[in-house]
Amino acid sequence: MASATPAKKMREEATCSICLNLMADPVSISCGHSYCHLCIVGFFENIRHMKPQEEKFLCPQCRAPFKTASVRPNKQLGSLIEAIKEMNCEMVCEEHGEQLHLFCEDEGQLICWRCERAPQHKGHTTALVEDVSQGYKEKLEKVVTNLRQLNDECVNLKVLMTKQINEWKDVKDTLKRSWAVKLETPEPISLELNNMYNVPELYFDVKKMLRSHQVSVTLDPDTAHRELILSEDRRQVTRGCSQDNLDTSSKRFSAFPCVLGCEGFTSGRHYFEVDVGEGTGWDLGVCIENVQRDKSMKQKPEFGFWTIRLCKKKGYIALTSLPVYLHLKEKPLVVGVLLDCEGGVVSFYNMTTGSHIFTFPKASFSDTLRPYFQVYQYSPLFLPPPDE
Template sequence: MASATPAKKMREEATCAICLHLMVNPTSISCGHSYCYQCIVDLHENLNHMQGQQEKYFCPQCRAPFQMSSLRPNKQLGSLIEAFKEMSPEMVCGKHEEQLHLFCEDDGQLICWRCERIAQHKGHTTALVEDVYQGYKEKLQEAMTNLKQLNDECMIQKASARKQIDKWKEMTEVQRKKIQSDFRTLHSFLYQEEKFYLWRLKREEEENLRRLRHSEENLELKSCELISYIMDLEEKSRGSPQKLLQDVKGTLDRCGAVKLETPETHSLELGTVCNVPELYFDIKKMLRIYQVSVTLDPDTAHCELTLSEDRRQVTRGSPQENLDMSSRRFSVFPCVLGCEGFTTGRQYFEVDVGEGTGWDLGLCTESVQRDKNMKQKPECGFWTIRLCRRQGYIALSSPPVNLHLREQPLVVGVFLDYEAGIVSFYNMTNVSHIFTFPQASFSDTLRPYFQVYQYSPLFLPPPEE
């Protein structure tokens, strides 16, 4: 056990008497003692601060005087300290500086002979390292074998996962090409249909123009004939009585025989009509495939809003009293949410805005601010459009976009594709697109959102059967 003494003595010699740790950048002074370089420098600065500038200082151990100019790096001691640090810490007990010859089975620790006698390990099962080494080595090898087997299985599963990834990529690529091919076919079909209808329209135009122009030419000839008779009569009327009466009856008979035939009637209604949405893109029918029933949530309604009994209509009026002012309720702006929450798929609902002069509607996340800090923009969880008297129709994007609608919408459709991150609005009065927000990435529950203005109630019609 005495073999640990040299290591203990080595540690004592390598320990700085100032900081009591292994020396860092050991530095010797004129008396031969060594300290950490920074410890000597700090000592020098502290003494100068407390006692003023000095030329001589005293060794902390032997009190021999020295000057700062006598400091020399002790490279040999530094190398010994580095070698001491590289010694395996498991070989020497950190507490007793004795070699770790024993293994405590209860705690699974290497200990020295002195550790065995302290309360921490008293009564524990201990054994010499040499006696338990082989047994634990075999256990480690067994564990290593098991882990290798698990790793082999893991690699097999990884290869299977890679095959699934490749298969999935292959399937999606096939589907991608099919979609592209189908749409190319559709584009080609629509292009051919467009040419066909334009050709029919052009042919109808030419045929009707030919008939109309023929009728115009006949009328021009008839007009020339009539002008000729008029000129003859004018000349006869200006002549002498003899000339006027000469063959007057024949002249009158010829003039009386002139008739203006009723021109052929040509219909000005086009026969070539192509209602593209009706023929190919019935937007209303397509949207209503995804229509859901939306009702209003009274627990979120601002105190100035009144909901109908069936919770499908909301109007704004005087503040209501005795309402539960929970954090779910909008406290500043006259807003209300729909009861339904959307977390997946495609959803569509309609809002009857009538001829109201102001409204906000769309979708928002469940977690939006509902107090004075509410900001109605996508970054804050809102995807909405607005009608106001001053600015008209606006998409509340970032930045806001003014919307120029050809026809006032009496019913607005709101379409959500959650996975695709799309929120779109439609004018269902003339079945036209209003606005689509830039693609987003949804992770929170989305709910229908409505802000209600004075004299502009909103109504949520139930889905059509």
């Protein structure tokens, strides 16, 4: 077995037998052994904790007795330790005591010239450290850059998730307020005519509250897609064949069969109803006045739309940033839309049962809002006047 190198021997001699690290502020005792100053002081305190009157101690290594008065700083050993630390900073091979001036690319480690000749590195690709350091530095910088980008993405994702959680908390609070009217069990009302007219009181309460804000909404022909046919009173819209005789207007929806209401809202509370009947598909709600009307149109709140949808395959959906699927117990024949401009709230109600359907997360409306409708085949929409 090969003997230890001089550098290794020096390190062993400079190692404290108590903490097993290079000595810090080395001191010697009467037997000649040396320790870290704090280690030997701690040794005294441990003994005195068990034997308070003890004045003589035994060396941790050779068990020779000594007194605390014999403890002396070992400056020469301290200088030797500093030299060893400097040698470590200069990258000296622990096994051979030679400078680590080569890099083994197969093992990915620094080696000395004697390591290069050893069997474990035979046939490996080696190069001078100064020749390969720049290339590895550039690789490391790329890795650091990628890690920073990933960190930034994680931070942004965390901010987005926090924002969405807060928005959903607002939705939860709004839903609680909307459903508060259902906390009490409704009592049936006897109208004497016969039992088929018994209706829960709360249905009338919700309907009365909503209709106190009801406005008359009619359809704007200038915005209607070419496939939409409007009734003379502009309260009914049906999907049909394309009408080529209509003028070309920037207001008209060109990609999807949509139409806006004539009325615009900037403040206050406004409520309107849409008779969807037995239709198998529709989109309805509100949007800002200047939404996109071509193929780039995206029906989400961040693009100015607050709408819900019925489609054959997926059923009822709230078209939020991430669509929310709605599980309704009863099919609405009439849908009520409540807009609170100051509160930043758009809510939908099933007026067949007087129940709440969905409320969008609180928003800040900075532009005029108008009723919005998308019409599907065989699913006409009708806007009943307020007095019905």
